[in-house]
Every structure is written in C-alpha cells, then in structure tokens.
Amino acid sequence: MFDAGSIIAPTLLIDETICRSNIERMQAKADRFGVQLIPHFKTHQSAEVGQWFRDSGTNAITVSSLSMASFFAENGWDDITVAFPANIRESDTINALAGKIRLRIFILSAETTAHLASVLTNPVEYYIEIDTGYQRTGVPHDDHALIASVISSASRSGNLKFAGFYTHDGNTYDVTGREAIMRIHNGTRTKLAALRNRYASEYPGVRISLGDTPGCSVADDLSGLDEIRPGNYVYYDVTQTVIGSCQYNQIGVALAAPVVARHENRLELVIYGGGVHLSKDSVSINGKTIYGLPVDVRNGRWSEPLDGCHIRKLSQEHGILKVTREVFDRYAVGDIIGILPVHSCMTMDLMRFNGKIMIVT
Amino acid sequence: MFDAGSIIAPTLLIDETICRSNIERMQAKADRFGVQLIPHFKTHQSAEVGQWFRDSGTNAITVSSLSMASFFAENGWDDITVAFPANIRESDTINALAGKIRLRIFILSAETTAHLASVLTNPVEYYIEIDTGYQRTGVPHDDHALIASVISSASRSGNLKFAGFYTHDGNTYDVTGREAIMRIHNGTRTKLAALRNRYASEYPGVRISLGDTPGCSVADDLSGLDEIRPGNYVYYDVTQTVIGSCQYNQIGVALAAPVVARHENRLELVIYGGGVHLSKDSVSINGKTIYGLPVDVRNGRWSEPLDGCHIRKLSQEHGILKVTREVFDRYAVGDIIGILPVHSCMTMDLMRFNGKIMIVT
Known part of the structure; x- marks a missing residue:
C-alpha cells in the first residue's frame, strides 16, 4: 500500500x-x-x-x-x-x-x-x-x-x-x-x-x-x-516523449519531491530534488530548456504533465519550477509534487544512492 | 605510492x-x-x-x-x-x-x-x-x-x-x-x-x-x-577557471580514464568515463560546449589542459574527446588519460558510487 x-x-x-x-x-x-x-x-x-x-x-x-x-x-x-x-x-x-x-x-x-x-x-x-x-x-x-x-x-x-x-x-x-x-x-x-x-x-x-x-x-x-x-x-522519459517514442502515460518513473519554498512574485516552487537526483540532462520543448516536467502525485500514481509548468533550473539539491498561478496556489510548503525525468537512465543511476526508490504495485 | x-x-x-x-x-x-x-x-x-x-x-x-x-x-x-x-x-x-x-x-x-x-x-x-x-x-x-x-x-x-x-x-x-x-x-x-x-x-x-x-x-x-x-x-574545476576564480594548476581533482577506442578519421579518443562519472554539466569555452578538459597523467599528478582538446560529448559511460593529431598519436587503446571536470561537486558525488577514488599524497 x-x-x-x-x-x-x-x-x-x-x-x-x-x-x-x-x-x-x-x-x-x-x-x-x-x-x-x-x-x-x-x-x-x-x-x-x-x-x-x-x-x-x-x-x-x-x-x-x-x-x-x-x-x-x-x-x-x-x-x-x-x-x-x-x-x-x-x-x-x-x-x-x-x-x-x-x-x-x-x-x-x-x-x-x-x-x-x-x-x-x-x-x-x-x-x-x-x-x-x-x-x-x-x-x-x-x-x-x-x-x-x-x-x-x-x-x-x-x-x-x-x-x-x-x-x-x-x-x-x-x-x-x-x-x-x-x-x-x-x-x-x-x-x-x-x-x-x-x-x-x-x-x-x-x-x-x-x-x-x-x-x-x-x-x-x-x-x-x-x-x-x-x-x-x-x-521511458520526457526525452523519449519529445522524440516520439512514447506517450506521457507510458512513462514508468516519477521523482516525488517535497516543496520547500514558494516564490509568488515569479510563480516558482522550489523542490528538494536537484542535479544529484534528476541529473543535469535537459531537453528543449518549444524553445525552452527543460530539466523535468511537474505532475500531480496521488496514491503513488501521477497525472499527465501539468500544463505550462517545467523545471527551469537545477542546482545540486534544488529544483526551480516555473508553474502556473493555479498550480502555485495548489501547492504549499511541505507538499509532494512529482517530476517526470528528462533522462530516466541517469535519474535511476543517481537515485540508487542519493534518494529512495519506491515501487508502486 | x-x-x-x-x-x-x-x-x-x-x-x-x-x-x-x-x-x-x-x-x-x-x-x-x-x-x-x-x-x-x-x-x-x-x-x-x-x-x-x-x-x-x-x-x-x-x-x-x-x-x-x-x-x-x-x-x-x-x-x-x-x-x-x-x-x-x-x-x-x-x-x-x-x-x-x-x-x-x-x-x-x-x-x-x-x-x-x-x-x-x-x-x-x-x-x-x-x-x-x-x-x-x-x-x-x-x-x-x-x-x-x-x-x-x-x-x-x-x-x-x-x-x-x-x-x-x-x-x-x-x-x-x-x-x-x-x-x-x-x-x-x-x-x-x-x-x-x-x-x-x-x-x-x-x-x-x-x-x-x-x-x-x-x-x-x-x-x-x-x-x-x-x-x-x-x-575547483574547469567552470571556476573559466569564471576566473582559480588557475588550472589549482584544480585538485582529475578523472583518470582508460582509452577504449580511437577514431583517426575524426581525431577522437573514446574513454571509459561518461555522464555517470563526470556528470552532464557543461561549460562554454570559445563558443564550444565542453564536458571536461583532457590532461596528461604522470605518477598520479597531471599537466595543464592539453591545447586544442576537449570532451565534446558524454553518454552514460562513454566520453568522446576531440584531440589534436599530436595527442591522438600519443594515446593508444588501454592508456590512461586525465580529465579536469567541469563541475567537481557533481563529479565527486557520482564517483563516490560509480568509480574509485584515489588520494595522491
């Protein structure tokens, strides 16, 4: 469970x-x-x-x-x-x-x-x-x-x-x-x-x-x-979806990350989840450099990517999420948000050591 | 020793x-x-x-x-x-x-x-x-x-x-x-x-x-x-050198990596050393995207960066080095070449688990 x-x-x-x-x-x-x-x-x-x-x-x-x-x-x-x-x-x-x-x-x-x-x-x-x-x-x-x-x-x-x-x-x-x-x-x-x-x-x-x-x-x-x-x-992962290998609902992994800060003036959420968790791999979508796509997590499963939201930057432990007003208002400090990784092989390699892995049956 | x-x-x-x-x-x-x-x-x-x-x-x-x-x-x-x-x-x-x-x-x-x-x-x-x-x-x-x-x-x-x-x-x-x-x-x-x-x-x-x-x-x-x-x-690392925080001879870490393939027609060496060792961090030098700078390793210490050489691409385990004719001719399959990392914090985080660490006294 x-x-x-x-x-x-x-x-x-x-x-x-x-x-x-x-x-x-x-x-x-x-x-x-x-x-x-x-x-x-x-x-x-x-x-x-x-x-x-x-x-x-x-x-x-x-x-x-x-x-x-x-x-x-x-x-x-x-x-x-x-x-x-x-x-x-x-x-x-x-x-x-x-x-x-x-x-x-x-x-x-x-x-x-x-x-x-x-x-x-x-x-x-x-x-x-x-x-x-x-x-x-x-x-x-x-x-x-x-x-x-x-x-x-x-x-x-x-x-x-x-x-x-x-x-x-x-x-x-x-x-x-x-x-x-x-x-x-x-x-x-x-x-x-x-x-x-x-x-x-x-x-x-x-x-x-x-x-x-x-x-x-x-x-x-x-x-x-x-x-x-x-x-x-x-x-699969975001890169494969962009290439056309799969649909978003075929992506089998998501990083669950706590929201640790909110910056209302620029509609950004900061998560505990950075380059040592996701890797620094990025992909370009509509001309934007993207380090992961936010999703809602419910009961260990997740939604399609949240429209208009993306990770714009990763530090070693921080992820900076650009989000919409609606998403910003829904997430409080301490909530868990999901991230579809850009490159699941690299994320998996890192998460074996720098985080926890949870198989949802 | x-x-x-x-x-x-x-x-x-x-x-x-x-x-x-x-x-x-x-x-x-x-x-x-x-x-x-x-x-x-x-x-x-x-x-x-x-x-x-x-x-x-x-x-x-x-x-x-x-x-x-x-x-x-x-x-x-x-x-x-x-x-x-x-x-x-x-x-x-x-x-x-x-x-x-x-x-x-x-x-x-x-x-x-x-x-x-x-x-x-x-x-x-x-x-x-x-x-x-x-x-x-x-x-x-x-x-x-x-x-x-x-x-x-x-x-x-x-x-x-x-x-x-x-x-x-x-x-x-x-x-x-x-x-x-x-x-x-x-x-x-x-x-x-x-x-x-x-x-x-x-x-x-x-x-x-x-x-x-x-x-x-x-x-x-x-x-x-x-x-x-x-x-x-x-x-320190290559990024800090580019910023101006340090000189190359103040960089305290280098990845020692075996050469596993040579491609003479494009003067490239392939090393066993990729994104799971160095991280995918890159830096721009003279308009080129660079994932690390090759150095000669002798007795556990290393040279200044080799002129005209850089890592142009990283896969999970592969590093692809663009080198000069002189460097290409000096390195055989099985030789060890050094790499100054772009971002030493990320490289260190990965090498704790995906490789070995050797302190040279």
Whole structure:
C-alpha cells in the first residue's frame, strides 16, 4: 500500500503496472518477428525490475559495464552482453566473468582483440560495433579492411568467437517524429544486413543487432534483424516523449519531491530534488530548456504533465519550477509534487544512492 | 605510492597537496579579516578530506542535506549548518540531530517556522536565506514584512534562535573576470550589511553570511562579513577557471580514464568515463560546449589542459574527446588519460558510487 507520509525526501516512484506493460509490449513485438530481445539493463540496474523482464520471457540481457555485468550475474543472469568497447585494462575481470556465464562483449580494434587473445582462458563471444553514422564509437560500416583485421586478429585465440555486428543508432535521439526516426532506423538496418550478407558464408550464424529505444519503439516491422537491445523503454522519459517514442502515460518513473519554498512574485516552487537526483540532462520543448516536467502525485500514481509548468533550473539539491498561478496556489510548503525525468537512465543511476526508490504495485 | 597499473576503470584522483593549499589559502584570507570560514562540505562529502580542513583550523561546516549532516556528525563534526531551505517533512531528523550537535538551518517562510516551532524539542539556530538577485531561493532582501513574519513566527518557540542572514550569490557563476564577480559580490555585501544594521539592535549578534566560491576566491577584502561558506574551492574545476576564480594548476581533482577506442578519421579518443562519472554539466569555452578538459597523467599528478582538446560529448559511460593529431598519436587503446571536470561537486558525488577514488599524497 502506498504511504505518501513515508516520503520525506526525494523518492523515485516506479509504477510496476506501466513498466510491465512497456516490457510486454516490446517483447510481443520482438516475438512477432522472431527477433531476440536482449534488453539493456543499464536503465534500471535493479534486480527486482530485472525479474519483471524474466517474467516476460527475457533470458539474455545487455549492460554497459563489467560491474553491472557482475551484479546481474550474481542475481542469476547467465547470458550477459557488455555493450561498451572492451576495456583491455579489465581483461582479468572479463576472463573471470566468462568462466561463470555466457559473456558477450564489443570489440572495435585489432589491438583489443590481440590483447584479449593473449590473456583469455575462457570463451567470450564478441560483436564488432559498427558506426552507421552516429559517430560515437564503432568501426565505419564500410571499413572492411578494419573489420577483417579485427576478425583475423581474434581468430588467433580459440576463446574469441565472432558473434556478429552491433549498432547503437544514437542519431534517433536527435530527431523527432516517426518518419525521421524510421529513416535513420531503416538506413542502419540496410547497412547491417549488407554486412551480414558479406560475412555469412565465412561465418554462418553471424548476427546483426541494434540497440536504440526510439527505433525499436516506433518500428512496426523488425523482420530481418536477429536481435534488438533497447533499454530505456522500460521507464521511458520526457526525452523519449519529445522524440516520439512514447506517450506521457507510458512513462514508468516519477521523482516525488517535497516543496520547500514558494516564490509568488515569479510563480516558482522550489523542490528538494536537484542535479544529484534528476541529473543535469535537459531537453528543449518549444524553445525552452527543460530539466523535468511537474505532475500531480496521488496514491503513488501521477497525472499527465501539468500544463505550462517545467523545471527551469537545477542546482545540486534544488529544483526551480516555473508553474502556473493555479498550480502555485495548489501547492504549499511541505507538499509532494512529482517530476517526470528528462533522462530516466541517469535519474535511476543517481537515485540508487542519493534518494529512495519506491515501487508502486 | 601511486600505482598507475591499479587504475583499470574510471578513477578520481585527488591531489592532496593542491587541495590542502586551496584550503589553507582560503583559511588565511578569512583569518586576516576576522571572518569565520564555515566551508561547504557538499563538494567532497569525504571524512578524509574533511580532516584536511580540520588540520587548517575548521571547526564548523556547511552541508546541503540532512543526510550529509548526519554523515559528518558521525565523523565527529559538532557544528553543522544545512544550507538548504528547511524541509518540514524532515522535522524529526532535524530535531534528532539538534539533540546531538549544534545545528543551524535555513528558513525562508513563516509556514516553515510555524511548523518547526510546533515540533522542535531541541535548540536550532536559523538563518533567513536572502535573495539579493540570484532568484533561486530566498526572501527578497527588501521584503521586510516577510522577514519580520518569519522572525515573529519563530519567536513562539523557545527552540528556534535567530542567527542571521545568508545569501548564496549564484550570479557570480554567470559572469567571468574579477571585476564582474566583484560587482555582484559587493552588491550582495552591501545588502546584507544593511539588513544587519536594521536588525542588530533588536537581535544583537545577528550575523551575515555569504557562500559562493567565485566571490570568496577573488575578493581581496572580506571585512564587514561575519562568515563565508564557499566549498568548491577545495577542488575547483574547469567552470571556476573559466569564471576566473582559480588557475588550472589549482584544480585538485582529475578523472583518470582508460582509452577504449580511437577514431583517426575524426581525431577522437573514446574513454571509459561518461555522464555517470563526470556528470552532464557543461561549460562554454570559445563558443564550444565542453564536458571536461583532457590532461596528461604522470605518477598520479597531471599537466595543464592539453591545447586544442576537449570532451565534446558524454553518454552514460562513454566520453568522446576531440584531440589534436599530436595527442591522438600519443594515446593508444588501454592508456590512461586525465580529465579536469567541469563541475567537481557533481563529479565527486557520482564517483563516490560509480568509480574509485584515489588520494595522491
């Protein structure tokens, strides 16, 4: 039972019903096209939320660090992909983990494969991360010389098995609307499919894998892909709503924060809830830089965003909310107001340590 | 002894020599003018770094949350100010802490004093937070009706003692250069002094207190103030350097991060070190948005910022560094590069949980 009185400081509310529905919707879509969904767990980093995925049929997961991989391995997950360029300084950790679970990693260079080949004593599967245009990390999709040199260098080790190609299509975060997302998403799928065709005869079973929530959320058809690895969709957030990946009523987390001050002359509420709770991520809506959207909280659930209200600034512990007259008058010092986060992965990462987490069933 | 080999993942290096020098410089300035320095400990949140302050004569500290206050109370600090609008939902915590240490809090409204007056059984000193123009929180400096109503409401409790007026002069963060900082700083001092004059006859011993690192760093003369409460100066950071509060060689922390990928066509290095390590705070330098400045790390110490290099983007775990040809050629996958953080308070808050901290003596 939800107890509003127990909230005395910033508390992240997780709506189990919304999250399970988000999990099931993506799983159903993947199943429909025979695509393996290997959800990214960096968004929640929670053993309990992980169980909700297991209940929907998840048996392989993605994480972004070896420490997350170790955490989930201890929680019974035995097929984990670390979706981050393999860090050769952590070779011993990679090798130890690979002795316990099915471990998959990302490799981008022949130097990395050469180093790993020399130290691994346990089998590891690797994907070559491919850059189809995002320009964060990855081998350019048409750099066949580099791809060949990575594979050739890895082949010197009996413990490095080539699994396929992966792309994080981060460009989908820079556009809005289904059409723009799909243009990027389809371009990436075409490039990945071309790579699979090129290498399939020599490496039968080579897989293509793709990871962003916007593309996986709006695509009606996933056929041709072997795997998808979105993560943010379990919670979604304001950014995803602005992009067009979800509706506000699909956002599964809200920060419950006490009002600590009111400034009537500028219609602002100050909350105990700042950059160490929400993160400093911002998004632009109608030309305004926004750090979160206020909602009413009732019985642990929350409303749609309050019209005309937003967080205009965050300090370390303060959030400054621009609100309407009507909202200003409704909130007294000591009341709890909710905030939909701009970037739920970052908020979750912070709230694990700087606040409380409350799952609302 | 510093062991570079022990760094396998993002590690925050703290240079004890630089930090102690920063601590001593500010203490010497405060002592010169008979001003009490009550340093803000939110920047480091560390018992060990706290000891360096104690070694320089600190006996009263400032924090930004009751959980930080409890942490430092457990570490032997017995005079703690919580520099955040008192949150009436935490009244029980305030009261319990006030039973153990000398506790000072901030109050901005008569509702808050009325509530606290009704529940406190232990003595608490309070400052009225004053807004001299920053417009984050605080009673407008000329709103004497509100100031009077806060004091009058508090006076109903024998446990609430009026201590004085406090201002966080956050506007100094929006300017650059000594002259611009001093214009804001002096304006605030004048307004606080006027308040002290007005209330001193009725409340003898009423103090004026001021809290920002830029103002306290560049001011040559602190006379007339009773207290200063800067915190960031123990570490400083890129933002403070851009503002003009410090030189690069006074920055006391750097993130040591492994290089995990190199992209020669765009002269970029990718590090294991992202938003969950540095925070997403950015600063503008020469029109570029910058998330950190690369430095060479040798024996646990670091160079000045590498000319022409900066972090252009942060993901959750990735940092993307634009570098020069010369720097690109010097760094191989697996090497450690240093990053001066944009905002050291936020970086420190994250690194307590998402990485390792290494004090270099």
